[in-house]
Amino acid sequence: MRIVTWNVNSLNARLPRVLDWLNLFEPDVLCLQETKLAQDAFPTDEFAAAGYESVHHGEGRWNGVAILSRVGLTDVRPGFGDGGEPDPDARIVWATCGGVRIASCYVPNGRSLDDDHYAYKLAWLARLRADLDANADPATPTVIVGDFNIAPDDRDHYDAPAEFENATHVSAAERDALATICDWGLTDVFRAHHDGAELYSWWDYRAGNFHKRKGMRIDLILADAASTAASELCLVDRNARKGGKAETPSDHAPVFADFVLA
DNA sequence: ATGGTGGCCTTGCCA
Numbered sequence: 001m002r003i004v005t006w007n008v009n010s011l012n013a014r015l016p017r018v019l020d021w022l023n024l025f026e027p028d029v030l031c032l033q034e035t036k037l038a039q040d041a042f043p044t045d046e047f048a049a050a051g052y053e054s055v056h057h058g059e060g061r062w063n064g065v066a067i068l069s070r071v072g073l074t075d076v077r078p079g080f081g082d083g084g085e086p087d088p089d090a091r092i093v094w095a096t097c098g099g100v101r102i103a104s105c106y107v108p109n110g111r112s113l114d115d116d117h118y119a120y121k122l123a124w125l126a127r128l129r130a131d132l133d134a135n136a137d138p139a140t141p142t143v144i145v146g147d148f149n150i151a152p153d154d155r156d157h158y159d160a161p162a163e164f165e166n167a168t169h170v171s172a173a174e175r176d177a178l179a180t181i182c183d184w185g186l187t188d189v190f191r192a193h194h195d196g197a198e199l200y201s202w203w204d205y206r207a208g209n210f211h212k213r214k215g216m217r218i219d220l221i222l223a224d225a226a227s228t229a230a231s232e233l234c235l236v237d238r239n240a241r242k243g244g245k246a247e248t249p250s251d252h253a254p255v256f257a258d259f260v261l262a
Numbered sequence: 263a264t265g266g267t268g269g270c271c272t273t274g275c276c277a
Contacts, residue, residue, distance in 0.1 A: 206266035
Protein backbone atom coordinates (compact mmCIF):
# COMPACT_ATOMS: atom_id res chain seq x y z
CA MET A 1 0.00 0.00 0.00
CA ARG A 2 1.41 3.35 -1.08
CA ILE A 3 0.53 6.19 1.31
CA VAL A 4 1.35 9.81 0.51
CA THR A 5 1.32 13.06 2.44
CA TRP A 6 1.32 16.37 0.58
CA ASN A 7 0.76 19.90 1.78
CA VAL A 8 -0.61 21.41 -1.44
CA ASN A 9 -0.91 25.05 -0.28
CA SER A 10 -4.36 25.50 -1.85
CA LEU A 11 -5.97 22.59 -3.65
CA ASN A 12 -7.68 25.06 -5.96
CA ALA A 13 -4.30 26.29 -7.17
CA ARG A 14 -2.80 22.78 -7.17
CA LEU A 15 -5.50 20.46 -8.55
CA PRO A 16 -3.94 19.90 -12.00
CA ARG A 17 -0.60 19.02 -10.45
CA VAL A 18 -2.27 16.73 -7.90
CA LEU A 19 -4.19 14.89 -10.63
CA ASP A 20 -0.99 14.52 -12.67
CA TRP A 21 0.80 13.18 -9.61
CA LEU A 22 -1.96 10.62 -8.97
CA ASN A 23 -1.60 9.33 -12.54
CA LEU A 24 2.16 9.11 -12.28
CA PHE A 25 2.58 7.53 -8.83
CA GLU A 26 -0.73 5.67 -8.44
CA PRO A 27 -0.87 5.89 -4.65
CA ASP A 28 -3.45 3.93 -2.70
CA VAL A 29 -3.99 6.72 -0.18
CA LEU A 30 -3.22 10.41 -0.63
CA CYS A 31 -3.42 12.69 2.39
CA LEU A 32 -3.61 16.42 1.69
CA GLN A 33 -3.06 19.44 3.89
CA GLU A 34 -3.79 23.13 3.41
CA THR A 35 -6.58 22.56 0.92
CA LYS A 36 -7.77 26.12 1.73
CA LEU A 37 -11.23 25.11 0.52
CA ALA A 38 -14.71 25.36 1.97
CA GLN A 39 -16.47 22.04 2.49
CA ASP A 40 -18.62 22.33 -0.62
CA ALA A 41 -15.74 23.45 -2.84
CA PHE A 42 -13.80 20.20 -2.58
CA PRO A 43 -13.36 18.52 -6.00
CA THR A 44 -14.98 15.23 -4.99
CA ASP A 45 -16.08 14.44 -8.55
CA GLU A 46 -12.68 15.05 -10.12
CA PHE A 47 -11.05 12.66 -7.65
CA ALA A 48 -13.83 10.10 -8.13
CA ALA A 49 -13.19 10.21 -11.88
CA ALA A 50 -9.56 9.42 -11.10
CA GLY A 51 -10.68 6.42 -9.04
CA TYR A 52 -10.51 7.83 -5.51
CA GLU A 53 -13.04 8.12 -2.74
CA SER A 54 -12.35 11.13 -0.57
CA VAL A 55 -13.15 12.91 2.65
CA HIS A 56 -12.44 16.58 3.29
CA HIS A 57 -12.45 18.54 6.53
CA GLY A 58 -12.30 22.14 5.42
CA GLU A 59 -13.16 25.61 6.59
CA GLY A 60 -12.48 27.93 3.67
CA ARG A 61 -9.63 30.35 3.45
CA TRP A 62 -7.17 28.59 5.75
CA ASN A 63 -6.15 25.07 6.72
CA GLY A 64 -8.22 22.12 5.50
CA VAL A 65 -7.19 18.44 5.36
CA ALA A 66 -8.33 15.52 3.21
CA ILE A 67 -7.84 11.82 2.60
CA LEU A 68 -8.21 10.18 -0.82
CA SER A 69 -8.30 6.40 -1.11
CA ARG A 70 -8.70 3.75 -3.78
CA VAL A 71 -8.67 0.93 -1.20
CA GLY A 72 -11.79 1.87 0.75
CA LEU A 73 -12.62 4.76 3.05
CA THR A 74 -14.67 4.18 6.18
CA ASP A 75 -15.04 5.31 9.80
CA VAL A 76 -14.35 8.95 8.96
CA ARG A 77 -13.76 11.30 11.83
CA PRO A 78 -12.85 14.99 11.51
CA GLY A 79 -11.20 16.78 14.41
CA PHE A 80 -10.41 15.43 17.85
CA GLY A 81 -12.52 12.71 19.42
CA ASP A 82 -12.07 13.65 23.05
CA GLY A 83 -15.43 15.38 23.46
CA GLY A 84 -13.71 18.68 24.29
CA GLU A 85 -14.08 22.04 22.65
CA PRO A 86 -13.93 21.67 18.85
CA ASP A 87 -10.61 22.76 17.37
CA PRO A 88 -11.23 26.22 15.86
CA ASP A 89 -9.23 25.13 12.78
CA ALA A 90 -9.76 22.23 10.35
CA ARG A 91 -6.47 20.42 10.99
CA ILE A 92 -7.04 16.68 11.26
CA VAL A 93 -9.24 14.03 9.69
CA TRP A 94 -9.21 10.27 10.22
CA ALA A 95 -10.35 7.40 8.03
CA THR A 96 -9.78 3.66 7.73
CA CYS A 97 -8.41 2.68 4.32
CA GLY A 98 -7.58 -0.88 3.37
CA GLY A 99 -7.44 -1.94 7.01
CA VAL A 100 -5.14 0.91 8.08
CA ARG A 101 -6.25 3.64 10.48
CA ILE A 102 -4.99 6.83 8.84
CA ALA A 103 -4.87 10.46 9.94
CA SER A 104 -4.08 13.46 7.74
CA CYS A 105 -2.99 16.35 9.92
CA TYR A 106 -1.81 19.92 9.58
CA VAL A 107 -0.08 20.91 12.79
CA PRO A 108 -0.24 24.64 13.66
CA ASN A 109 2.79 26.62 12.43
CA GLY A 110 3.57 28.32 15.73
CA ARG A 111 4.75 31.57 14.10
CA SER A 112 7.26 32.48 16.84
CA LEU A 113 8.16 31.18 20.26
CA ASP A 114 6.50 34.10 22.06
CA ASP A 115 3.27 33.95 20.00
CA ASP A 116 -0.04 32.62 21.28
CA HIS A 117 -0.04 30.41 18.18
CA TYR A 118 3.05 28.62 19.53
CA ALA A 119 1.18 27.75 22.72
CA TYR A 120 -1.70 26.56 20.53
CA LYS A 121 0.75 24.39 18.58
CA LEU A 122 2.09 22.68 21.72
CA ALA A 123 -1.43 22.20 23.10
CA TRP A 124 -2.57 20.78 19.74
CA LEU A 125 0.25 18.22 19.77
CA ALA A 126 -0.51 17.23 23.36
CA ARG A 127 -4.16 16.83 22.42
CA LEU A 128 -3.25 14.54 19.52
CA ARG A 129 -1.32 12.30 21.92
CA ALA A 130 -4.21 12.26 24.39
CA ASP A 131 -6.59 11.46 21.54
CA LEU A 132 -4.41 8.49 20.55
CA ASP A 133 -4.47 7.22 24.13
CA ALA A 134 -8.25 7.53 24.28
CA ASN A 135 -9.37 6.53 20.80
CA ALA A 136 -6.68 4.67 18.87
CA ASP A 137 -5.88 0.97 19.04
CA PRO A 138 -2.19 0.02 19.23
CA ALA A 139 -3.06 -3.37 17.73
CA THR A 140 -4.53 -1.80 14.58
CA PRO A 141 -2.20 -0.72 11.75
CA THR A 142 -1.97 3.02 12.29
CA VAL A 143 -0.34 5.62 10.03
CA ILE A 144 -0.42 9.29 10.96
CA VAL A 145 0.87 11.62 8.28
CA GLY A 146 0.96 15.29 7.54
CA ASP A 147 2.69 18.61 7.82
CA PHE A 148 3.93 18.57 11.41
CA ASN A 149 5.72 21.92 11.14
CA ILE A 150 8.52 20.33 13.18
CA ALA A 151 11.96 19.28 11.98
CA PRO A 152 12.48 16.19 14.16
CA ASP A 153 16.24 16.66 14.51
CA ASP A 154 19.11 18.74 13.18
CA ARG A 155 19.44 16.61 10.03
CA ASP A 156 16.00 17.87 9.09
CA HIS A 157 16.84 21.59 8.99
CA TYR A 158 19.34 23.27 6.66
CA ASP A 159 20.65 25.59 9.33
CA ALA A 160 20.19 23.77 12.62
CA PRO A 161 21.50 23.96 15.24
CA ALA A 162 22.26 27.62 14.52
CA GLU A 163 18.55 28.42 14.76
CA PHE A 164 17.94 25.87 17.47
CA GLU A 165 17.22 28.06 20.45
CA ASN A 166 15.06 30.80 19.02
CA ALA A 167 13.02 29.43 16.13
CA THR A 168 9.86 27.45 15.70
CA HIS A 169 10.04 24.04 14.00
CA VAL A 170 13.26 23.15 15.86
CA SER A 171 12.62 24.14 19.48
CA ALA A 172 13.13 21.50 22.15
CA ALA A 173 9.51 21.79 23.31
CA GLU A 174 8.18 21.06 19.82
CA ARG A 175 10.54 18.15 19.32
CA ASP A 176 9.61 16.79 22.74
CA ALA A 177 5.90 17.06 21.86
CA LEU A 178 6.51 15.11 18.65
CA ALA A 179 8.55 12.51 20.53
CA THR A 180 5.66 12.13 22.99
CA ILE A 181 3.33 11.37 20.07
CA CYS A 182 5.81 8.82 18.72
CA ASP A 183 6.10 7.28 22.20
CA TRP A 184 2.52 6.09 21.74
CA GLY A 185 4.08 3.55 19.34
CA LEU A 186 4.90 5.37 16.10
CA THR A 187 8.08 5.58 14.03
CA ASP A 188 9.26 8.26 11.58
CA VAL A 189 9.29 5.95 8.54
CA PHE A 190 11.62 8.15 6.48
CA ARG A 191 14.29 7.91 9.17
CA ALA A 192 13.84 4.14 9.36
CA HIS A 193 15.05 4.02 5.75
CA HIS A 194 17.51 6.92 5.54
CA ASP A 195 19.70 7.23 8.59
CA GLY A 196 22.02 9.93 7.36
CA ALA A 197 20.15 11.63 4.53
CA GLU A 198 19.54 15.34 4.77
CA LEU A 199 16.56 15.47 2.44
CA TYR A 200 13.83 18.02 2.93
CA SER A 201 10.13 18.23 2.14
CA TRP A 202 9.55 22.00 2.33
CA TRP A 203 11.41 24.98 0.90
CA ASP A 204 10.40 28.61 1.34
CA TYR A 205 9.21 30.20 -1.91
CA ARG A 206 11.38 33.20 -1.12
CA ALA A 207 15.02 33.92 -1.81
CA GLY A 208 15.52 30.94 -4.11
CA ASN A 209 15.72 28.62 -1.14
CA PHE A 210 14.76 25.53 -3.12
CA HIS A 211 17.67 26.02 -5.51
CA LYS A 212 20.00 26.70 -2.58
CA ARG A 213 18.85 23.47 -0.94
CA LYS A 214 17.71 25.42 2.11
CA GLY A 215 14.69 23.56 3.42
CA MET A 216 13.27 21.48 6.22
CA ARG A 217 11.86 17.96 6.52
CA ILE A 218 8.60 18.69 8.28
CA ASP A 219 6.20 16.43 6.36
CA LEU A 220 6.22 13.10 8.12
CA ILE A 221 4.82 9.59 7.86
CA LEU A 222 4.51 8.06 11.32
CA ALA A 223 3.63 4.37 11.45
CA ASP A 224 3.18 1.71 14.12
CA ALA A 225 6.06 -0.73 14.59
CA ALA A 226 4.62 -3.57 12.52
CA SER A 227 3.72 -1.28 9.62
CA THR A 228 7.16 0.35 9.78
CA ALA A 229 8.73 -3.10 9.59
CA ALA A 230 6.49 -3.79 6.59
CA SER A 231 7.56 -0.60 4.78
CA GLU A 232 9.72 -1.08 1.69
CA LEU A 233 10.66 2.51 1.01
CA CYS A 234 10.00 6.10 1.97
CA LEU A 235 10.84 8.86 -0.50
CA VAL A 236 10.36 12.55 -1.21
CA ASP A 237 9.34 13.48 -4.74
CA ARG A 238 11.57 16.52 -4.97
CA ASN A 239 10.65 16.92 -8.64
CA ALA A 240 7.16 18.02 -7.59
CA ARG A 241 8.65 21.11 -5.96
CA LYS A 242 10.39 22.22 -9.14
CA GLY A 243 9.32 25.07 -11.38
CA GLY A 244 8.68 28.76 -11.03
CA LYS A 245 5.36 30.54 -10.62
CA ALA A 246 4.24 29.50 -14.09
CA GLU A 247 4.51 25.83 -13.12
CA THR A 248 2.63 26.47 -9.86
CA PRO A 249 4.44 24.14 -7.45
CA SER A 250 3.42 23.91 -3.82
CA ASP A 251 6.16 24.93 -1.39
CA HIS A 252 6.00 21.32 -0.09
CA ALA A 253 6.93 18.12 -1.94
CA PRO A 254 4.94 14.89 -1.58
CA VAL A 255 6.39 12.27 0.77
CA PHE A 256 5.34 8.67 0.26
CA ALA A 257 5.96 5.23 1.70
CA ASP A 258 5.18 1.75 0.40
CA PHE A 259 3.95 -0.87 2.86
CA VAL A 260 3.61 -4.59 2.25
CA LEU A 261 0.72 -5.37 4.56
CA ALA A 262 -0.60 -8.80 5.46
C1' DA B 263 20.12 43.31 4.48
C1' DT B 264 14.62 41.46 9.30
C1' DG B 265 14.70 41.20 2.88
C1' DG B 266 12.27 37.47 -0.35
C1' DT B 267 7.25 34.85 -2.73
C1' DG B 268 2.79 32.83 -3.07
C1' DG B 269 -2.25 32.16 -1.90
C1' DC B 270 -6.57 33.91 -0.40
C1' DC B 271 -12.71 35.42 1.07
C1' DT B 272 -6.55 40.39 -1.34
C1' DT B 273 -5.35 46.62 -0.11
C1' DG B 274 -3.68 42.73 5.23
C1' DC B 275 -2.79 38.11 6.85
C1' DC B 276 -0.83 33.67 6.86
C1' DA B 277 2.88 30.62 5.72
